[in-house]
Amino acid sequence: MPLDFQRQSRTARFVAASSRPVIGLSANEDQAMTAKIAIELDDSHREFAEKIVKDGLYPSISSVVQAGIEQMMQNDDVPADALAGMADEIRRRMELPKDQWIPLEGDTMFEEVRALIRQKKLEKQNGI
Incomplete structure (x- = not known):
């Protein structure tokens, strides 16, 4: 398949064909149709893709891009794992004794956080 390759600053622009199933075909329903799309790749991604094709x-x-998309489709449970990990960490922190919590009042919460940040910066500057 010929690629339409245009160099734009440090980004490569490719026009490639991608497969997508089309529902309701009368002739051969198993066959996937292709759609032409344009993608931009930075130099490192373009060079890697060209190398593995070579x-x-x-x-x-196009096959490299399709393989990458297919892998993401197979691994769609990864974000759920990350969210589960964050939820576990929040639960763990909620179980800490109250004296280990940072006391923050609703109306003054942001100013208190800013003060804590300023204090940490000063401690870092003074080598404490």
């Missing part, structure tokens, strides 16, 4: 690992840059 090395014969993928037939085209």
Whole structure:
């Protein structure tokens, strides 16, 4: 498949074909149709994609992009794991004794946080 390659500053722009299933085809419902889309890759991504195509690992840059998208589709549970980890950390911190909590009052909360940040900066500057 020919690529439309244009150099723009430090970004490469590719026009590639991507497969997407089309529902309701009458002739051959198993066949996927392709849509032409434009993507931008920075130099490092473009060079890597070109290298693995040259090395014969993928037939085209479109195939590299499709493989990356497919891998993300297979790993769609990763964000849920990250959220579960954050929820566990919040629960752990909620179980700390109250004397280890930072006391913050609603109306003055932001000023108190700013004061804590200023105090930490001063301690860092003074080597405390």
